[in-house]
Amino acid sequence: MDINKYLEKQSAKINKVLGSFLPGKGAHPSTLHEAMRYAVLSGGKRIRPILALEACRVVGGDTRKVLPAACALELIHNYSLTHDDLPCMDNDKERRGRAACHMKFGEDIALLVGDALLTLAFKVLCSKNGVRSALDLERQMNAARLVAEAVGSEGMVGGQAVDMEFQDKDMDLATAEYINVHKSGALIAVALRVGATLGGGSEKQVQALYRYGKYVGLLFQIVDDIMDRQGYAKVIGVSEAKKEAEALLGKAKAEITPFGRRTAVLEAIADFVLTRDK
């Protein structure tokens, strides 16, 4: 299997579903909806929804049951990017090689775009999505709650709050680790957990994939830190951070070996997260 072609194909499928969830440019109010589409349909790698779909596939589930929730995670990722780019946060003027949402549409619209994308994600997570059985319904509500926990004040938003607090301060190792686990780690980890849950995996399978997700999430942030010489890499030094990254890659792969076949994509994604250059 050509992994890059596979990821491209998955990504195209996800983009199509994302496009169908976002109200069209004609929908009132048109500027807000245009800005939402601009923020989301701008060529991200769609790692989080792809991970959710793979977790489902690995436990032998029907990926069609996971696709809407997987795309909801991407909506949440894009809401967080849009808010993080705002002047009162990281004040980033570009995103994915073009003007950040607030540079193109104004701060007020960018703020509302983030709010609307987060809300849309929960609308998708709480829609029936073809679900019929009581068991599926229970799993789905469970998944929606897990997502809310992962991205709230004790998850992703909490990580961003601590990151802002230490923007101009020296941080200790515990703080660097807290940020890594929460700021980007929480959403990646919950993508695996949600995929495995909706795919009908056993509790043991769900937990193993969740741990894989936690390791990959940490790996993702540490690689970012190494590239930017920030956070974790600044606290423990680049060479130590690289060792830690290698160790995390090993731990992530160890979690998925018991699944035997079907794990090629999850292994490849872990490798990709370590070796990516942006």
Add this chain to the structure above:
Amino acid sequence: MDINKYLEKQSAKINKVLGSFLPGKGAHPSTLHEAMRYAVLSGGKRIRPILALEACRVVGGDTRKVLPAACALELIHNYSLTHDDLPCMDNDKERRGRAACHMKFGEDIALLVGDALLTLAFKVLCSKNGVRSALDLERQMNAARLVAEAVGSEGMVGGQAVDMEFQDKDMDLATAEYINVHKSGALIAVALRVGATLGGGSEKQVQALYRYGKYVGLLFQIVDDIMDRQGYAKVIGVSEAKKEAEALLGKAKAEITPFGRRTAVLEAIADFVLTRDK
């Protein structure tokens, strides 16, 4: 029944539940959680959750099943106030007689407070809350989806976007009406719908209470407009707006008369919305 005493009692009950949903000051990150508590536990009138509880009572439901969802609506109301007060939006420095969240904690924290409150609302809406039966579970997920629809880009957030767009422009009647229906009307209307749905009301009952909610939501915004000489009152004139408000009060009450008894509180709230002076 002394309506004011009754509302105070309900409001105290709601505040207690809200306090239990918000992570304590000790929970990490402490500043974010302190700011969340500051934004929510600051003496609002709790009209939305009270309306949800009354809708449930009117259809003969068990209000304990509605209390968490009712409080989630109040979390959403407070997220929207916190974001609306930000400098890039309405730039309000005070809220409920004290410093707005961003004045006390900074813009970055206030932005994250709003994000976290919205997320917490959906965590509550998607938690089991003692629900056991498949029917209750289905109603609950349905309610969560209705809330997401009401407060997203085609609901409350859409109303705020249009309001921002026309901040310094003359607006026509259609625009003023759009803002009134969406900006504050949508959340009030869905409070009734959710209360009646979770209370197990028939579709006919749910729709009647939903219409009552729409009229009261509109009434609420028109009274605001009359007090501020803004929006709707500016477009059609204060005396016409007052006539419209009286008409809405009549329509709202007409929707609940078929329920016979138990509607005293809903009637009193409609009266209160018309006669309140802030």
